Amino acid sequence: MWKLLRYLKDYKKETALAPLFKMLEASFELLVPLVMAAIIDVGIAKGDSPYIIKMCLVMIALGIIGLVCSITAQFFSAKAAVGFSTKLRRALFAHIESLSFSEMDKLGTSTLITRMTSDINQAQSGVNLVLRLFLRSPFIVIGAMVMAFTVDVKAAMIFVVTIPLLCIVVFGVMFISIPLYKKVQAGLDKVLGITRENLTGVRVIRAFAKEDEELEYFKENNEELTRLQMFVGRISSLMNPITYVIINAATVALIYQGALRVNVGDLTQGEVVALVNYMSQILVELVKLANLIITVTKAIACGNRIQTVFDMKPSFVREDFAKLVENGGHDGKSSKDKFDKLIKAADSSPYILEFDNVGLTYKDSKEEALTDINIKVKSGETIGVIGGTGSGKSSLVHMIPRFYDATRGEVRFHGVNVKELPLEELRNHIGIVMQKAVLFKGSIAENLRWGKQDATEEEMWEALKVSQAEEFVKTKEGQLEFEIAQGGKNLSGGQRQRMTIARAVVKKPEILIMDDSASALDYATDLKLRQAVAGMKQKITTFIVSQRASSIKDADRIVVLDDGLICGYGTHDELLDNCEIYKEIYDSQFKKKEVREVR
């Protein structure tokens, strides 16, 4: 949490002034009982009405000054807290955007979204409250005691005893009950879990006729939760009565002590009243302080969670983006130059892409997901990738745009190790269509411009034509300007897939990767799509990942993966003869009899 406070550094002035003004307000508040004492001792005792009026005006003046101070403090603290959260939010967003796939896999997107939203909001209110109250409450408690000393030292000793006692009770109850509340929360989570389980598994539970046992199980846990709640409740219900007794006992003691001192003439009646007033101010502030501590603990927990995201360092840095985050802009030229220079220098390679003895081990995994991958691809070739789930098909193609880096061996683009190329430029040369068809809120044109920012309408239509999306886009109202809802909900699965393909095609990439991205298309459309990609003016090297043998059987070469190993590499006919697994896959999808007929 403390590391996060650096986002407050632009608000040093506000951070200092807010508590200061709060303290000023508190000081004026502390003066009120003294003024009242003066009214009693001077005004009433001497029957001096003008004095009373004067003193009342003083009290009103004190109130107004207090109000002004307090509002000023609120303003500064709000400004500091909001500024803090704004900067923090931006930094966190930029940080998350720069995380690579491995880190994203580890953290999970839903966690990150919570960090970005509710956690930061909690941290913001934590900062706000601390600035407002953390100095004020202790100041009033201590201040009341100090004021008591100025009134009368002997009577003030009662404050010296009372305050620590109150602190012990208030904070003691708090510290005892906080861990207990955590237990209650765990109990509640359990009850919640059982309820959820019974809903998600309702069919299984009823199929096994387990309703009665489930109810018993629920009752047991519910009872346990109630027991815990009662226990905690009993402890925290002690707080009010005990603090009440302490404060009032102290008041009785004050009156007694005051009476003795007044009797000998060391103290006046008004001063006794002032002391009693100070005593009652203390309790209110202590309770506020206890609540504040709870809020702050929560805020710190949130802050720590946020910090863990910051602690997650991206495994490689996009220099351009880092510059943008720092300075607010970049021209993108430097990395392009670097990219071109590197490619030029390695001109000798006849291959556009090479996998040289590549192995990939995911973070926190012991075994390699891919082992000993050797593939050489010439420009313009079409490569099919096939294999069972979990065989490493996606992992293989994800290494091309460096979503994951090879942990062994080298992936080379035009003869240059992809790790040496500037990330953003490398990705500019590669178009990828992912398994999950993701579209963004905005018009069709806006979505297509993800591929190429300055794409003309003509280019867009061309891409839509290739991806077999032209037809359905033409039926949409506004065509290219048709608004896609968040997540592309207003398009069908097949339409979404074709849109994501168009988005990659509009880029006119050197390498086009289609990662099982035609699964929602019917066979005929799938075929037309592949033919259209092959027929594009520009020479494109294509990777087609698929579970359908039909999608890849016409590829120049086919990679057959099994459990992270290449178990076959060649053309369809070669593989049918020499790769058992390929044959098995093929046969399971094409009925044997008919296959014979086709061949």
Add this chain to the structure above:
Amino acid sequence: MADKKEEGRNKNSSANSATVKKVWQYLKHYRLYLILSIALATVVVVFQLYIPILIGDAVDCILGPNEVRFEGEGGLFSIMKTMIVVIGVAAVCQWIMNICNNKITYNTIRDVRTQAFEKIEILPLKYIDGHSYGEIVSRVIADVDQFADGLLMGFTQFFTGVMTIACTLLFMLSVNVTITLVVVVVTPVSLLVAGFIAKKTYTMFHLQSETRGEQTALIDEMVGNQKVVQAFGHEDEALFKFDEINARLADCSLKAIFYSSITNPATRFVNNLVYTGVGFVGALYAVAGGISVGQLTCFLSYANQYTKPFNEISGVVTELQNALACAARIFELIEEEPQTPEKEAAVVFEEPDGRVKLSDVNFSYVPDKLLITDFNLKVEKGQRVAIVGPTGCGKTTLINLLMRFYDVNSGTIEMGAANEKLKLANGNIMRVSEGAMTDIRNMTRESLRTSYGMVLQETWLREGTIRDNIVMGKPDATDEEVLNAAKASHAHSFIKRLPKGYDTIINEEGGSLSQGQKQLLCITRVMLSLPPMLILDEATSSIDTRTEHYIQRAFAKMMNGRTSFIVAHRLSTIQEADVILVMKDGNVIEQGNHESLLKENGFYAELYNSQFAG
């Protein structure tokens, strides 16, 4: 317009009073605690308010040097003694009251939750399928908490608040009428100020939450689809857009927070005015000899306390309304129509022989949209029925009917028994003629459902050990039986490699298990209880080829000799099936075996050609 509002309010209040009546059904078990709590609250309020008067009296005993009255009636010592007693009694009463309130609150929560859960267990699936899990869970958990906390705490606070106001007024009036008027007239100003600020800040908060929503949507989109964002190098644009929204958010957040944080200082200022006003009028009175200094002190502390219950009550009212709304939502769940209760003379169907007959079945999920019409099917002992159709065609509908998760609208589903003597739930024995069939609505649900072994595509595992999950259908299974079942389903090889083998604890989502492994566990579960009939969903899209192979073998083993209904995806299963049901848009449109259906050249032929013939 005004009339309408009024009408709405009336409707609301009558609904509210109905809810309150239902709440009382739960509370009345604890009515002794409730009465005690109210009585104690009264004592606490009166005693707590009596203290300032005593302090005032005490101050009046302390006039000046040698003018302090210690002894005697109304002397300092007797006042102090009274104070100690009053303090003690008030504290003890408050403590007992708190405990009473705890008891009422937590026990009510428990009772309501148990009732709600009991209802969940007997709700028709129609309700559960029609509501999101999150919604039902939040009713049982969050709403119940809100309701109990809000209602009981709200009630106590409301009660003590009103008591405090009334008592304070009485005490003040008994001392001095004019000063009381000062307090009564000026105090509401602080409420007005607070209300005024709240109204003004409402728009700011509204704007803030709107902007927050906009930002969350962006975060959701960009972070949720980070991989695509990065693949297209879209981070820059994302950040630009984020910055723009973030700046707007900063602006309206600052306004919202600042304006709302004025409330406290402003009301405090008004309270100071009240305090000063009381001090001023009181002091003038005191000079004129109208009241004593002690009485003035007493007034001052009343003035300090008087506004608090007002602020609390205004908060409590919204909380109470909220609590009632929560309560209404829970009662809605608790009062939901349960599934048709079992007949007293329902058949305990123990020995099905595997025959199933569906006659003239009509079914629909929504009343006016008939899904299955006049469906007839006769399945003989040991036959395999394959259900095929495109995704989303409603293959589960049939399973829902067979398992009686849903009841048919008309027509019957019957099952044949191996024995002519049927046991009834009331202990009697019913004789039937040989080959007679029993309507599943005349059976106990338990016996009907346990006749089937069911493996669905969505694997469901519960939190617990692997063994707990396996023995679900046969809690008394021996270790050996479990082991054999796991071996038969090919699950044993992965289970034994888990850190604690069969005692490995898995969570609801199955934790580190792969989809295929979860599926194998579910199969093991059925393998262990081995019921006479099977319902299987062989969807294996997310399973690797090797595991799929195992699952197929396990399925084949189970189906041997058992009547099975299979949601089929594999050509071999479909071809080997005795009956193929072709479903489309929720309805069975064709029925027959592979050859006859191909000959028919209808939807099945089309499906077959597009999917399997390449």
